[in-house]
Amino acid sequence: MDNILNLKELITQTHKLPTDVLSDASIVIAYFIPFTKELGNTNRIAGDISSPEWALAYEETNAMFVKLNEYIISELRKIGYHAGISPEASTFDQKILKSNWSHRHFAKVAGLGTFGINNMLITKIGCCGRYSTIVTNLDVKPDSPLEDEFCLYKKNKSCGICVKHCPSGALTLDGYDRHKCYVVLRKNAELYTEFGSSYTNKSGDHPNSVGSEVCGKCVVNTPCTFFYRKP
DSSP states (O other): OHHHHTHHHHTOTTOOOHHHHOTTOOEEEEEEEEOOHHHHHHHHTTTTSOOHHHHHHHHHHHHHHHHHHHHHHHHHHHTTOOEEOOGGGGBOBTTTTBOSSOHHHHHHHTTSEEEOTTSSEEETTBSOEEEEEEEEOOOSOOOOOOSSOOOHHHHHSOOOHHHHHOSSSOEETTEEOHHHHHHHHHHHHHHOOTTOOOOBOTTSSSBSSSSOOOOOGGGSSSTTTBOOOOO
16 A cells, blocks of 8 residues: 555655545556557557557547446446546646556556556556556455566666657656657647547546547567567
């Protein structure tokens, strides 16, 4: 629980906690949906802009999470447990460019992966995909953060390819500039307006903007994009 409480210090003081969703919350279920290699390749060859396939997959996956989470919550309720999702998970403050509910940080605490210098969570099967979370009072022992380091640059300084792929200069070996990153996200959103917009404004009453705010160049064509999956 201490790792979760630290999220307010790591991200923003307004970041929500599991008990803001359920008063008797015991764990956060975090899961990762990997994209296919074929999808990743469309984004790799698209140049500095995102591929239309990538933008569509982003919106469709976010929409799928809504239905999948509803199903999981209903199944938990059938066996006597409470569960819910944070309303903050689908909101995004365009001023500070931070979410008050970080799926990736909860996933890290749950032991799904470690953060790379691309600011993405690298799992045991890679970082090319999307995350979601559910809060519940399920009576199980939670997993712990991983001790292994999956980012090659953080591990032994042997990589840094994601920095070279970044079209905005937002990624450097020393850090991440979210404002430079957002410039590219908005550029792609102006191109891809036909797929919808997954996120609402801070108050949650209307879409943040028109278009798909995507990029994904730092999670394709890198050593950590896809790891070998054992049968």
